[in-house]
Amino acid sequence: MQYHTPVLVKEVVAALKTTTATAIMDVTLGDGGHSLALLEAMREDAWVLGMDQDEDAIKRAQARLAGYGNRFRAIQGNFGNLVSHVAALGVKEVDGILADLGVSHLQLNEARKGFSFMTSGPLDMRMNKNLAMTAETAVNELSENELADIIRAYGEERQVKQIVRAIVSHRKISRIKTTDQLAAIVQSAIRQKDAVKSLARVFQSLRIFTNKELDSLRQFLPQAVNLLKSSGRLVIISYHSLEDRIVKDFFRQEANPCICPKDFPRCVCGLEPRLKIIGKLVRPSEDEVFRIRTARSARMRIAEKVQA
Ligand SMILES: C[S@@+](CC[C@H](N)C(=O)[O-])C[C@H]1O[C@@H](n2cnc3c(N)ncnc32)[C@H](O)[C@@H]1O
Structure with missing residues (x-):
């Protein structure tokens, strides 16, 4: 079985x-590559609890890590609802939490999930099949302005107007239902030398929108801090500047929450830091980027819960 290759494993x-x-x-279990490395490095009586919103990922990781017995458990769920999922299992606190955001290589390559412009499949893009809105609904039913906002904000694509105009004129004639239909429409609207990058940005933006990825991340971060023991660590790997900015701002805010005016001699607001930022932003080595193509955009941030 070919598994997702995890990034920054040693780190x-x-x-x-x-x-x-x-x-x-491990709240983004995927194929369990990071969980496997954690289980190998931890003591024989230590455990890992995996979570993923994709039930296929849960099944694959459970089969892969079955040999660890009761040291490994996995639950299906969105990390945006972290606290309610772990409370249902009776877990009150943990020493560490890992989130390796985005999609796994397997999700990307599985045509029926519709994440990739390289494979032909339904324009779905939901990591969790219970979500109401698919990328097909977004592409066919959102207004021209809404679509443009999504592609600009989540894809950071420049040729937005041409792309959205092409989508809207096509969908007036017939509904856009597949990844290759959308890819052909986007390609027909843009400069050919930029085609692959623009396709990647458009597909990424629709994936982020369909799965409400940034909302889940914002909901997850404060819950993760609550779940950590004192001196517990929160480690986040992001692949997109918007995700990384949310993490960076949250860590800074939690490390320095004081809202007193700068000229006050001492703090009177009473807001205490809950996190300490550990080290600088971690990037993969050149060698890792050479070996794992997707590693090139990975950025890892680490924070530690401050003693209460
Ligand atoms: C980059 S992959 C993780 C790969 C994993 N670290 C490994 O070693 O195989 C990201 C995973 O996070 C999951 N995911 C993304 N957003 C999620 C969310 N809000 N809640 C739960 N899982 C999520 C995806 O379904 C995907 O399986």
């Missing part, structure tokens, strides 16, 4: 203090 294992940690949550 994740070190950041999560695996030699002493007894309980770690």
